[in-house]
Amino acid sequence: xxxxxxxxxxxxxxxxxxxxxxLRYGELLDLAQQLANCLPARSLVFSFCENTMGSLIGYxxxxxxxxxxxxxxxxxxxxxxxxxxxxxRPGYLWRPFGVHGPCHDAxxxxxxxxxxxTGLEHYPLHPDLALLVSTSGSTGSPRLVRQxxxxxxxxxxxxxxxxxxxxxxxxxxxxxxNYVYGMSIINSHLLKGATLLLTTRSIMQREFWSFIxxxxxxxxxxxxxxxxxxxxxxxxxxxxPALKTLTQAGGKLLPELxxxxxxxxxxxxxxxxVMYGAAEATSRMGYLPxxxxxxxxxxxxxxxxxxxxxxxxxxxxxxxRDNYVGELVYYGDxxxxxxxxxxxxxxxxxxxxxxxxxxxxxxxxxxxxxxVVGRKKRFLKIFGNRVGLDEVELMIRGAFPTxxxxxxGTDDRLYIFITDDAFSEQIKQFIALKTQLNHTAFRVxxxxxxxxNNVGKILYAKLEAYYDPL
Numbered sequence: 001x002x003x004x005x006x007x008x009x010x011x012x013x014x015x016x017x018x019x020x021x022x023l024r025y026g027e028l029l030d031l032a033q034q035l036a037n038c039l040p041a042r043s044l045v046f047s048f049c050e051n052t053m054g055s056l057i058g059y060x061x062x063x064x065x066x067x068x069x070x071x072x073x074x075x076x077x078x079x080x081x082x083x084x085x086x087x088x089r090p091g092y093l094w095r096p097f098g099v100h101g102p103c104h105d106a107x108x109x110x111x112x113x114x115x116x117x118t119g120l121e122h123y124p125l126h127p128d129l130a131l132l133v134s135t136s137g138s139t140g141s142p143r144l145v146r147q148x149x150x151x152x153x154x155x156x157x158x159x160x161x162x163x164x165x166x167x168x169x170x171x172x173x174x175x176x177x178n179y180v181y182g183m184s185i186i187n188s189h190l191l192k193g194a195t196l197l198l199t200t201r202s203i204m205q206r207e208f209w210s211f212i213x214x215x216x217x218x219x220x221x222x223x224x225x226x227x228x229x230x231x232x233x234x235x236x237x238x239x240x241p242a243l244k245t246l247t248q249a250g251g252k253l254l255p256e257l258x259x260x261x262x263x264x265x266x267x268x269x270x271x272x273x274v275m276y277g278a279a280e281a282t283s284r285m286g287y288l289p290x291x292x293x294x295x296x297x298x299x300x301x302x303x304x305x306x307x308x309x310x311x312x313x314x315x316x317x318x319x320x321r322d323n324y325v326g327e328l329v330y331y332g333d334x335x336x337x338x339x340x341x342x343x344x345x346x347x348x349x350x351x352x353x354x355x356x357x358x359x360x361x362x363x364x365x366x367x368x369x370x371x372v373v374g375r376k377k378r379f380l381k382i383f384g385n386r387v388g389l390d391e392v393e394l395m396i397r398g399a400f401p402t403x404x405x406x407x408x409g410t411d412d413r414l415y416i417f418i419t420d421d422a423f424s425e426q427i428k429q430f431i432a433l434k435t436q437l438n439h440t441a442f443r444v445x446x447x448x449x450x451x452x453n454n455v456g457k458i459l460y461a462k463l464e465a466y467y468d469p470l
Contacts, residue, residue: 001064002060002063002064002149002152002153003063003152003153003156003187003190003191004191005025005028005029005060005064005190006029007193008025008167008193009025009193010024010025010026010029011024011025011026012024012025012167012193012195013025013195014027014028014190014195014196015028015053015056015195015196015197015198016195016196016197016198016215017052017053017198017199018198018199018200018201018207018211020215021053023053023056023057025193028056028057028060029060029064031057031061031110032057032060032061032064032065033061033065034108034110035057035058035061035108035110035115036061036062036064036065036067038107038108038115039065039067039091039092039115040091041065041066041067042066042067042068042125043067043068043091043092043122044068044070044088044089044090044091044092044122044123044125044346045058045062045067045068045069045070045090045091045092045093045094046069046070046072046081046084046085046088046090046092046093046094046095047059047062047069047070047071047072047094047095047178048072048073048074048076048093048094048095048096048099049071049072049073049074049176049177049178050074050096050177050200051173051174051176051177051182051198051199051200052096052111052112052113052198052200053110053111053198054096054110054111054112054113055074055094055113055177056177056186056196056198057110057111057113058094058113059071059177059183059186060190062094062131063130063131063149063152068125068129068130068131068132068346069094069131069132070084070088070090070131070132070133070144071131071132071133071134071177071178071183072084072134072178073176073178073454074095074096074099075454080142083142084142085118085120087142087342087343088122088123088132088142088144088340088343088346089118089120089121089122089123089343090118090120090122091117091118091120091121091122092107092115092116092117092118093115093116093118094113094114094115094116095113095114095116096112096113096114097112097113097114122343122346123343123344123346123347124346124347125346125347126146126337126346126347126348126349128148128149128150128337128349128350129146129147129148129337129346130147130148130149130151130152131147131152132144132145132146132147132340132346133145133147133178133180133183133279134178134279135279135280135339142341142342143339143340143341144339144340144341145279145280145336145338145339145340146336146337146338146339146340146345146346146348147282147336147337148336148337148350150333151282151333151334151335151336151337152187152282154282154306154332154333154334155184155187155188155281155282155283155284155304155333155334156184156187156188156191157191157305157306158284158304158305158306158307158332158334159184159187159188159283159284159304160188160189160191160192161305162287162289162304162305163188163245163247163273165188165189165191165192165194166192166194167192167193167194168194168218169189169192169194169195169218169219170194170195170196170197170215170216170217170218170219170242171185171189171194171196171197171217171218171219171220171221172197172199172211172212172217172219172220172221173185173186173196173197173198173199174199174201174202174203174208174220174221174222174226175221175222175223175455176454176455179454179455180277180278180279180282180283181221181223181249181250181277181283181455182221183283184277184282184283184284185221197211197212197215197217199211199212203222203226203229203230203233204229204233209238212240212243213240213242216242217240217242217243218242218243218244218245219243219244219245219246219247220243220245220246220247221246221247221248221249222246222247222248222250223248223249223250223251223455223456223457224248224250224251224252224253224254224257224456225452225455225456225457226248226456227248227253227257227261228257230261231257231260236260236264243270244270244271245270245271245273246261246265246270246271246272246273247273247274247275248261248272248273248274248275249274249275249276249277249283249284250455250456250457251457252300252372252390252394253274254394254397254398254401255297255298255394255398256398256401258274258293258297258298259294259297261293262293262294262297263294265290265293266293266294271290272290272293273287273288273289273290273293274287274288274293274299274300274301275287275288275300275301276300276301276370276372278356278358279336280335280336280352280356280358281330281332281334281335281336281356281358282334282335282336283334284304284334285303285304285307285309285330285332285334285356285358286300286301286302286303286304286307286309286370287300287301287302287304288300288301288302288369289301289302292369296365296367296369298371299365299369299370299371300362300370300371300372301369301370302368302369302370303330303332304332304334306332306333306334307330307331307332307334308330308331308332309328309329309330309331309364309370310328310329310330310331311324311326311327311328311329311362311363311364312326312327312329312357313326314326322363322364322365322366323363323364323365323366324363324364325361325362325363325373326361326362326363327357327358327359327360327361327362327376328358328360328361328362328370328372329355329356329357329358330355330356330358331354331355331356332354333354335352335353335354335355335356336352336356337349337350337351337352338350338351338352339351359375359376359377360372360373360374360375360376361373361374361375361376361379361388372390373388373390373391374388374389374390374391375389375390378390380409380410380411380412380413380414381411381412382411382412382413382414382435382437382441383412383437383438383441385435385437387414387435387437389407389408389409389414390407392407392414392416392431392435393405393406393407395430395431395434396416396427396430396431399430400423400426400427400430403418403419403420403423404418404419404449404450405417405418405419405427405450406450406458406460406463408460408463408464408467409467410467412441413441413443413467413468414431414441414442414443415442415443415444415445415463415466415467416431416442416443416444416445417444417445417446417447417450417463417466418444418445418446418447419446419447419448419449419450420446421446424444424446427444428442428444443468445466447466450463451463
């Protein structure tokens with residue numbers, strides 16, 4: 001059975017929601033079975049997710065009973081939803097009442113969720129295919145990652161091992177269930193019989209903090225944006241005696257912010273664990289052990305249990321020397337089967353063979369700890385000089401901590417997008433000084449808001465609309 005859920009005490013609590021409703025493991029499995037009874041095995045289901053009981057029951061049901069879900073945000077743009085339905089032809093929708101289309105006769109309901117048939121005949125599915133998820137950068141594209149049952153189980157086991165998860169944990173699920181980081185929290189904790197605290201609230205809402213205090217959340221997860229907001233909320237002054245672990249993934253944290261939270265964790269007897277991953281590796285590839293959080297500030301750590309890293313040069317050859325900047329390659333059982341860009345791709349098998357070229361440029365120090373320098377595709381040639389866009393962003397954020405910024409560009413033209421015109425000239429002068437490049441290569445653009453997805457990641461492709469015409 002998926003994640004060996006049947007081995008847990010049936011009376012143990014699997015989840016608690018914002019209303020205090022408890023879902024026990026036995027009840028979770030019973031409801032999952034009832035839902036599965038309404039579906040043929042190897043059906044394709046579009047699961048429109050929110051952090052509620054109904055969404056969780058669907059997720060467990062599908063993966064436990066040989067049904068393949070595509071995990072989607074319940075607030076997905078309707079045009080993109082229609083495009084995905086046309087491309088992949090799901091047989092069923094699992095959704096909150098009335099979301100994405102008029103309600104037909106529901107085959108099954110639980111909580112506020114309903115199972116709705118589409119009348120479409122789906123494409124053949126490969127027997128290893130367990131789940132489909134959007135890549136983090138593909139919010140405007142039907143490109144999906146194909147994950148297997150082996151991928152999900154191996155990654156859940158690795159995460160549970162290095163985080164030391166037990167049945168006593170009570171993680172708050174504040175990240176979206178359709179996001180691989182959120183899914184990894186579900187998988188690794190259900191594997192160990194822990195209790196998920198389900199919330200649709202954001203950390204900016206008072207009710208969120210009341211919820212985690214009342215139900216004694218033991219861990220909190222966040223992307224870089226989460227930690228920026230936590231600092232503004234003066235999180236470090238809050239009294240949260242049950243909270244023992246903070247985890248971070250979804251992009252590189254500013255070194256200054258990394259240091260602040262690592263020091264806070266050390267001073268208060270907590271663990272602060274920076275992690276590294278991607279949808280193409282199910283979720284997690286690397287982690288920084290909490291006892292190294294300060295000493296190796298800025299590092300994403302070492303490979304997860306069962307995984308291995310390599311650094312390759314432009315010719316694809318492995319490079320062993322310290323501090324060489326090359327592309328990171330990951331090896332492990334959690335490397336996904338491959339991508340899907342059309343319905344016919346769903347019958348494809350394993351195309352990666354346990355190896356993932358991450359596209360991240362990294363360096364490894366003398367102690368074997370890895371540091372992300374930037375994305376392979378996020379480098380420009382400015383007047384013959386190689387400039388890393390991620391590095392420039394980090395420099396600006398470090399020097400102007402109150403300013404939202406993002407960088408993009410083409411060769412010989414670097415665009416810096418900010419949200420406050422008062423900083424335009426300072427930014428130009430600062431970057432010219434730091435890079436020693438002529439200021440004519442820079443363009444500062446002011447936008448009301450930077451385009452972001454629902455977990456705070458910058459949508460760089462949307463910034464290209466603001467580039468100057470060639």
